[in-house]
Amino acid sequence: MNSHFLRLLLLSIVISASSFGCQNRESSSEKTLSKEDLSAYKQKGGEFVEATQKVLASNLVGAIQEKGTEGALEFCNIQAIPLTDSMAVELQAHIKRVTDQPRNPDNLANESELEYIRSAKSDLSEGNEVTPAIHYANGKVVGYYPIITNQLCMQCHGNENSQINQATLEQIKTLYPDDQATGYDVGELRGIWVVEMEEQSE
Numbered sequence: 001m002n003s004h005f006l007r008l009l010l011l012s013i014v015i016s017a018s019s020f021g022c023q024n025r026e027s028s029s030e031k032t033l034s035k036e037d038l039s040a041y042k043q044k045g046g047e048f049v050e051a052t053q054k055v056l057a058s059n060l061v062g063a064i065q066e067k068g069t070e071g072a073l074e075f076c077n078i079q080a081i082p083l084t085d086s087m088a089v090e091l092q093a094h095i096k097r098v099t100d101q102p103r104n105p106d107n108l109a110n111e112s113e114l115e116y117i118r119s120a121k122s123d124l125s126e127g128n129e130v131t132p133a134i135h136y137a138n139g140k141v142v143g144y145y146p147i148i149t150n151q152l153c154m155q156c157h158g159n160e161n162s163q164i165n166q167a168t169l170e171q172i173k174t175l176y177p178d179d180q181a182t183g184y185d186v187g188e189l190r191g192i193w194v195v196e197m198e199e200q201s202e
Contacts, residue, residue: 033136042134045143045195048093052084052193069155069168073175076103092198097147099191103172103181112137113194116144120189130189136199145193149184157184 033041060076084095098109100117109117120130130146154163156172160182164172172179184190 033134033141037141038134041141041197042132042143045093045134045141045197046132046145048095048195048197049145049193052095056084069165073156073168073171094194094196096194097191098194099147099181101180101191103176103179105178107191109192113144113192117189117192120146120192124187124189139199141197141199143193143195143197145195147190147192149186149188149190151186153184153190154186157181157190159183 084097096107098107098113100109100114102108116133123130130148132146133144135142149157156164156168158164160169164182172182181190
């Protein structure tokens with residue numbers, strides 16, 4: 001695995017996370033947030049996602065340097081969720097990644113998250129930009145932030161016959177016997193970040 005590829009991997013993840021701060025989708029339930037609050041929470045949640053992405057990316061790059069793509073799978077299988085949880089504690093927010101096509105069943109989206117995912121996929125299919133959604137639920141502000149595939153994702157999430165090498169595919173099937181996370185193309189919605197934030201007092 002050459003250094004140029006690793007730099008591209010890290011850069012693509014960071015750029016994807018950084019783009020959240022300038023997007024404007026919003027929704028609401030239980031309580032209507034002001035435009036100012038929506039903007040503030042959207043930015044705050046995007047910053048949480050970016051910080052978490054950077055930690056995951058750094059550890060993922062290290063795994064790839066040591067063991068190649070198979071090392072990335074091992075990292076995701078053992079460390080991705082604990083690292084995400086540790087970042088949530090550090091940032092004082094609940095953070096998780098979910099999808100409608102999970103590799104790890106613990107990442108399966110709930111109905112509210114699936115509704116956003118379906119809407120985002122529809123937007124993409126129509127050539128529209130997919131933007132974060134912010135809503136209020138159960139005394140907390142919840143943000144959904146899209147995860148869009150790029151070329152680098154294809155090594156583990158692309159076409160099984162042409163984009164994922166045999167050794168990687170065999171390890172996927174060993175680690176995740178019920179895997180649903182292959183068959184993607186570039187520019188598709190892989191899943192979403194969910195950030196749950198405490199409402200700020202007046």
